[in-house]
Amino acid sequence: MPSSPPGYAFRGPGLDRSELLRERPDDLRARWTVARVLVVDTDGNARFPEAAGGCGFCIGAELAGELPDAASFLGLGEEGAWFALPHESLPEPLPGRMDLRSAATEWPALEAAALAEARALLHWQQRNKFCGGCGHALALGKGGWCARCAQCGLEHYPRTDPAIIVAVTDGERLLLGRQASWPKGRWSVLAGFVEPGESLEQAVAREVMEEAGIPVLECQYAASQPWPFPAALMIGFQAQGLPLEPSVSDELEQARWFSADELDSAVATGEVKLSPVLSISRWLIDEWRLQARARREAAPAG
Structure with missing residues (x-):
């Protein structure tokens, strides 16, 4: 049996993923303006306003007045809801950048774990835009955790x-x-x-x-x-x-x-x-x- 507690990255306390909230879009919209948002680019890096340093996340109202269609719900922390947002969905790029490995050593454990979750979820979304059954375009639902095909009815979920x-x-x-x-x-x-x-x-x-x-x-x-x-x-x-x-x-x-x-x-x-x-x-x-x-x-x- 292990004699020392694991201290490696992404295993510590994470967000309460609150799966039931994914089915309640009105609740998600109400939480957006004060939510913490991890903006992630196509390379899996966190992006934020400050070119150097920064807290790593944005506040929802700073990015958009209402919940964007591209936003995905990550879960709840003590300070409220967390969302992930693709960087390419923003009208202007954010200059700050932090890769996940660096975040694992420099950010608090919860923020690093949230970025790991956001990176994995958005990577799945970016690479699963069409139905594997019929080839029709997919539409995201359940807070970004399900991709539905309107043509054949298949539902696709993130893979691990x-x-x-x-x-x-x-x-x-x-x-x-x-x-x-x-x-x-x-x-x-x-x-x-x-x-x-x-x-x-x-x-x-x-x-x-x-x-x-x-x-x-x-x-x-x-x-x-x-x-x-x-x-x-x-x-x-x-x-x-x-x-x-x-x-x-x-x-x-x-x-x-x-x-x-x-x-x-x-x-x-x-x-x-x-x-x-x-x-x-x-x-x-x-x-x-x-x-x-x-x-x-x-x-x-x-």
């Missing part, structure tokens, strides 16, 4: 792509891999998307075998993280694997086992660069390092 991410240990060492496209020295735990008809546990075993040739004996759920780049949900596991020599496929450039001492030394010298602290991958690695350190300290002397 589940992906497993797993810290595999042989009892003494941690399995890490690196892709050829990553920066020099970057290593991480293994991850991959869940396939149709596959359980999470099956996905863990398949991905570890495909990427590193290591059979998984058992695994257990650890934690999860929304990862809206563009629409993944990272589902974290800790797993036990056989202590075999890794054999990589074309998905990885390298895979190897690290003892706790080897990993600590490689990180200290800069030989190994771990995932950024905003990600669940880093938490899984640090969690294993904490557990390894605890085992060393508990071991009898001599």
Whole structure:
């Protein structure tokens, strides 16, 4: 079981999504003028009036006198309603810009989580303008959370792509891999998307075998993280694997086992660069390092 609470991005307290309010457009319109609005451009960046700094959100009345058709309801915070609005729907561009990864480290947790929600929702809207059943244009409803086809009646909803991410240990060492496209020295735990008809546990075993040739004996759920780049949900596991020599496929450039001492030394010298602290991958690695350190300290002397 995890020994430290997850502290990575987008997992902290979020908005009350208040699903029932999505069905009450009059209530949403009444909340607009004092609502907090995250304006998001097509690259997924938050946009705001100040060219440098700024609070990251706008107030509804500053953008439009009434609720725009393009606005989507994100939920309720202590200070009221939050909405998302596509930047391209504004008559004039906003000069301030903040990408989601930067917001995750610089903004309060709730605002960063709201931006993650807004980015994922608007990305889905931008890429789903026509019905997958008949090709007819879609119209948004339910506060932006449903796209309806007037031609065939199909309703389309935002998709989330589940992906497993797993810290595999042989009892003494941690399995890490690196892709050829990553920066020099970057290593991480293994991850991959869940396939149709596959359980999470099956996905863990398949991905570890495909990427590193290591059979998984058992695994257990650890934690999860929304990862809206563009629409993944990272589902974290800790797993036990056989202590075999890794054999990589074309998905990885390298895979190897690290003892706790080897990993600590490689990180200290800069030989190994771990995932950024905003990600669940880093938490899984640090969690294993904490557990390894605890085992060393508990071991009898001599």
